[in-house]
Amino acid sequence: MRRGGVKAVAPWVRTRLRAAPGPALALLVLVLLTSFLAAAFPRAVDAYEGEGLRHEVNAAPADRRVLQFTDEPEDEFAESAESAEGGADDSLQPERMAKAYRQILATLPEPLRVDAGQSAYGVRSVxxxxxxxxxxxxxxxxxxxxxxxxxxxxxxxxxxxxxxxxxxxxxxxxxxxxxxxxxxxxxxxxxxxxxxxxxxxxxxxxxxxxxxxxxxxxxxxxxxxxxxxxxxxxxxxxxxxxxxxxxxxxxxxxxxxxxDEPEPYWRIAPDLAGLTIGDLPQLRRTVASVESGPLRTRLRDGISPTLDAGTSLDEVLIGFDDIRAAIGPVVAVAAFGAGSVAVVVLLMAGGLSATRRHQELALLRSRGGSLRGLFGRLLAESVVVALPAAAGGCALALELLPHGRLLPALLASGAVALLACAALPLRAVFTHRTTRLHGGRDDVVRAKPSRRRLVAEVTLLVLAVAAVVTLRRRGTAPGEADELVSAAPVLVGIVAALVLVRLYPLPIRLLALPVARRRGAVGFLSLARAGRSPATTALPLLALLVALTTAAFGGSVLAGVDGARDRAALVSVGADARIAAMDALPKGLAQKVRKVPGVRDVVSLHLEPELDLRDSVTRSVTLVAAEPTAYARLARDTGLGEFAAGRLRQDSGALPALVTPDVAERLGSGEALIGPAGAMLTVRVAGVLTTTPAVPTGDFVLVDAARLPDRAPTALLVSGPDLSAPGLRTAVRSAGGDPTVALRSVERAGFTESPVQSGAERIYTVAAATGAGYAVLALLLSLLQAAPERTALLARLRTMGLTRGQSRRLLILESLPSTVLAAAGGALVGWTAIRLLAPGIDLGRLALAMQDGFATMGPVGLRPDPWSLLLPALAVVVIAAVVSAVQAWVAIRRMTTTELRVGDTR
Known part of the structure; x- marks a missing residue:
């Protein structure tokens, strides 16, 4: 826009920033924080994945991560003839071996760096x-x-x-x-x-x-x-x-x-100190090339045509890639949720600024200002603030997180800057595309959605249904998940927000009918004001619903992971602690263990791991002899094969036994002889159990220990969630012998050793908390947007006799309908999303990572977490009420007659 032939953009920007530094500073802080978080997320993911990659490779046995090159020694007679003719030295001589070693080191490219200190070469007997x-x-x-x-x-x-x-x-x-x-x-x-x-x-x-x-x-x-x-x-x-x-x-x-001919060998140990997740694809290609590709051909040409190469490093990398691919979609859910809420907040910030300056921009349009000129001025204002803030946030993220790929961080910060720059001008241009003196009512009760909005809502609904169906059918298995699947919870929240916005007028009208007949104006006015809130209420409602859905989903993920680890630790130990020996336990050990602080119960067991069922099947079976009452109580408390103690008791005849289904089939329905010669038992199947605390994952035969007086206890199962581990170990040492002590708490801690697990959990928690923080900010922005109009309303009503208490109640009650709707809807949508998506999500890799011994536990699924569903919803209502009360207090204290013209929309 030009005036008198002089471009007015630069003076406009400087004047506006000087006239309103507060909003500019607020936008700068918002963009700085959002840009930092957007750039930090991919860097943090790369950092924990790189740490996890180094951990998994370093944790692998040496024979699985070393590259071994072997050769066939040349025939000594042919070699002697070649030497006599001036040919090469003998193939087993140290000089030739060292030369081949140096050639291998020189041929291996990055990122396959060599740890020369742990590499070796030589000749060995095969x-x-x-x-x-x-x-x-x-x-x-x-x-x-x-x-x-x-x-x-x-x-x-x-x-x-x-x-x-x-x-x-x-x-x-x-x-x-x-x-x-x-x-x-x-x-x-x-x-x-x-x-x-x-x-x-x-x-x-x-x-x-x-x-x-x-x-x-x-x-x-x-x-x-x-x-x-x-x-x-x-x-x-x-x-x-x-x-x-x-x-x-x-x-x-x-x-x-x-x-046998000796074997020359060269063992190359990789140096993983500087390995990052970005090196993984090239590392896999390099290992494959060494095993059966161009690098192997080059080494054969330079060293020996019979040189062979082999390693299990590729299997280790594939195993890590499977874990990463399984965990990634779950982490992406939190990223999509937090990112969606951040986008809504940036849009709301632009909308708040456009609303605050509505009269100013309308005056410019009425005086002949063009849409292009208006867009340029507002874009220049935003660029001056948003671009430096986005660059500063990105630089801060790169400084605090030095490891990780650069391009994703730059793209994420660039997206934040673009959105922050475009939000205000686009909203202003859309609002002022036609010049008019006064706009009509645009509230949730009177507003009529357009056809374009209907098309957009139907499109989102189709995408959400497709994402849910795809997730339920394909799941998040490696190679199956994609961005649409990871966005499923967010899409469910968005669709729910759109549905709630359409349904919002109905409860307002229904509530207004009985309230209108009651004495007092506060209730009626609050509902009338809630019904006249602008149609843009969809944005804060969308932010709240997406954040609450993400928080509920995140709580379900973390609860499922914790439950799976607790269960796996219990399956591994059988109780809170297990004390076992190869032979009989020291006498008096059970009494000493009972005196350890925190011990609630001790069950003595006799275990025979290789029980002979006297058939041709070689599958291992364990004999478990225990006191029925105490052992039944332990099985009930742990949930591992609950049974009635009376089923094991019988004074004479064959021993009643509780067995696994496979053992029941092998023993049959009648009496059976089991055990080695000289210690045979006659048992009959009294019931079938799939698991038991002493043998949670194997086949077993459970009998009454009182019928086997010659079998001394070989194990103790100790109950007590708060038992003293040092005290327990001290009691075992003082009893003598060499029993082993296994603690459930130690096993539980072992499931979180992988940096991929712990890093993913931290990222998920931070992302969910970030989404919740942005949702609260969206709620505050929505309340701030209506603050001038509320202040003017209170000024009018105060002149008409409204008391201070009634003023506070009015503002609080006015904010409650939309807030309660968002809170209740968020909890309901979160629960629904968990129920819809649970069949397609297996948290086993996130919970147990590389632990392969717990496949019998089955899939680790989502389960609703009541705290994650209810606490965020209640927090939203409380925050809205507190902010409204603060607004009322400030408005009443600063109220003057000038407020009667503020926000007047006639």
Whole structure:
């Protein structure tokens, strides 16, 4: 817009900001906060997912995360001929092995960084070689077997305890070697001992202590540091020791004397310190290329045509990706909810500013101002405030969350800035698209929705139905969820808000009829004012309903996760604590445990894990012998297989037994002999249980311990939610023996070790709280928008004799219809959304992550949480009442005769 040929945009902006700094400052703070949250969300998700990726890979066993390259040694006669002709050195020589190692390191690209300190290479015997020295300890299967290894770097990864490190072999018959301290102690090897492993004699020159034995150098092949038991084949497996002899790399040629060809190997440990979630796709491609792709071809061309590569790292990455894909849609629900409410608040902020300046903008239009000029002026005002605020919020998020992808954060902040800049000018242009002196009534009772609004509402309804149906049919399994599915709760809340806006006039009219007949004007005036609230009430109602639905859904998610973890911990332990021993428990232990603070009950059990049912089925069955009354009480309290104690009691004849369905089928309906020879029992099936506290997830036979007096207790199940864990362990230690103590609380804490779980829960909680905060802000904005008109109303009514108390009640009662409607509707919609979406959402991955032992628990579903449904709804009503009371107090204190013209819409 021009006046006198001079552009007036810049002076307009400066003048407006100086004239009204308060609204500009409020917009700056709102945009700054919203931009920060929008940019921080994807960065926070990337941060916890990256931490989870590093955790899962580091937590995997060394043999699952290391890349191993192996080769076939060249024939020694052909190699000798090549050497005589000036060809390559021998394939097992240290120089060639080191050169191949350096070439592998140089070939592996980012993000597959190498931890050189835990990587290793050498030559090893493929099969363990039996020793022939009778002074070695023998087990049932005979003398120990040894793996002979020339792994490089033993000196750097160990501390010499006695003797010296081995040197290169002088001849092929006798070589020098070293053993770890554990190997020396277990197999009775000393410095100077000679071990004859097949055709090779190894003279032990030193004993070493591994440094950081839990890391990859020693853990990929654990036998290098710790002897293990090997077993012969069927029909009766028997054990023998398996150890390792550490040779000098220069002795690799001596391994050719073994019956099987030795194996050159290079084990590359990945360095995950700087790994981020953004590196995951490229990391998967790199691992696949190393196993069977271009990188493998390049290594074969440079090192050996028979070089082979293998790793289980790809399986670890796939497992993590499955968890991430399962948790992501659940977290996205909170993001959609909080984002939707934030969008509504930004729109309301623009609407509040447009309403506050309605007369000013109407005057500009009446004096010939064009819509384009009006849009440009208001856009310039908004840009001057919103763009720096959005940039500041984004910069703050990037500073506080340094890890994560940059582009999503920039796009999110950019979207906030665009919406903040466009809200005011678009609302003003829409309102003032035609010039008129006075507008008609635009309230929820008189307003008639347009056809375009009907089309938009039907479209949203179709999307919500499609999202709910898709979610119920496909669920949130990895690879199945998408944005429409994650937006299902939000869409349900939006549709409910639109329905409530259409139904809102009906209860207002119904309530107005009886109130109009009552004495006193406050009730009638409050309902009349509520009915004349502007049609834009849909925005705060939408914000409240979406926020309440998201909060209810979030509470259901967290309640379902907590319930699943509590259940899994109970299934793992069977009670609040379990004390068990391989043989009989120490005498008097049960009495000592009962004296531990917090212990409520103790049940003694006799368990036989490998009960013989004397049939051809090999599936394991556990015998459980317990005192019926105490054990039945425990089963009832835990909810694991409740039964009547009398079903196990019988003075003579076959023992009545409660068994699992599979065992009942194997035993039949009559009497059956079970157990090994010399300890056989005659039992009959007295009932079927699917689970029991002592054996929550396996097959069992439960009998009365009084009928088995020769069976001593082997386990105690302890009840007491507040029992003292240190006191319990002290009581067990004081009783002697070596019983193990398992606590339900410890098991419960173990389900939240994964950063993916804890990070997702934090993100969900923060997002739900953010949505609730924006909903409260939307409620405040809606009340502020009506503040001038309310003040003018009170000024008129005060001149007509309205008392202070009646003024306060009027404003409070005026805000209650829409607020109560939003609160009740939000609780109802939240409950409905949970019931609708529960069949399609499995929270098992979020609750238990990588815990694979609880598949028998079935899907972990949503369940309504009363606190999440009712508390936010009540909070909305209370906040609205408090704000209205404060508005009334301020209006009464500052009321003057000038207020009689404020907000006058005639």
């Amino acid at each position: 099969e363990p070689v039996r020793a022939s020295d009778r002074w070695l300890p023998e087990l049932e299967a005979g003398l120990p077997a040894f793996t002979l290894s020339t792994q490089a770097g033993v000196a750097e990864h160990s501390r010499l305890l006695s003797g010296r490190l081995p040197r290169a072999a002088g001849d092929g018959a006798t070589v020098e070697g070293a053993v770890t301290a554990t190997t020396a102690e277990t197999l009775r090897i000393k410095v100077g001992s000679t071990v004859h492993a097949g055709p090779i004699a190894v003279r032990v020159t030193g004993i070493v202590q591994p440094l950081r034995p839990e890391l990859g150098y020693w853990s990929y092949e654990p036998v290098l540091r710790t002897p293990a038991l090997l077993y012969t084949g069927q029909p009766v497996p028997v054990a023998y020791w398996h150890g390792a002899l550490l040779l000098d790399p220069g002795s690799a040629e001596a391994l050719r004397a073994l019956e």
